[in-house]
Amino acid sequence: MAESGSHIRLTQQAAADVDAYVEYKRIVGDADRDLPGGIMTPDQYEHYKKTVVKDRIKNRLYVSWTNPDGMDCKLAGPETLCFCGHRYKQHLSDFKELPARPIPIRLPCQERGCHCSSYHYVPMVSSTQAPRCSC
Numbered sequence: 001m002a003e004s005g006s007h008i009r010l011t012q013q014a015a016a017d018v019d020a021y022v023e024y025k026r027i028v029g030d031a032d033r034d035l036p037g038g039i040m041t042p043d044q045y046e047h048y049k050k051t052v053v054k055d056r057i058k059n060r061l062y063v064s065w066t067n068p069d070g071m072d073c074k075l076a077g078p079e080t081l082c083f084c085g086h087r088y089k090q091h092l093s094d095f096k097e098l099p100a101r102p103i104p105i106r107l108p109c110q111e112r113g114c115h116c117s118s119y120h121y122v123p124m125v126s127s128t129q130a131p132r133c134s135c
Helices: 011-030 040-060
Strands: 064-066 070-077
Touching: 011 040
Parallel strands: none
Antiparallel strands: 064 070
16 A cells, blocks of 8 residues: 555656546546447547537536625536536536527536436535635
8 A cells, every 4th residue: 555645656658648548538528438448539539629629618618606796706617516416527518509598508417317407506615604705
């Protein structure tokens, strides 16, 4: 068992491979979960980057908790929890075209068996206090 604060040494190639995998997971997320082997081929990955990522940049959604005065205070990131128990990144957030209606846009959970109809931010606070506004 490794001691706390211990390090592993990687060759330059191994470090580059780890970096490539981390980039792949940030871009693809769980979109490859139903593929044979659970990972895209290099051609599928390049196609994904050229199509989905382009639309993602154009139609990026921002989710935030709004204080009682209507000011956006806490932005939800990919790892932010929903009341269904899954993370924001596990909800539908990639759109080729943003829906014109309804507002707010529903972001259903994409996890199998989850019946969450839309992402809802979970404020990470105690039961006696509201989220601390940082604005």
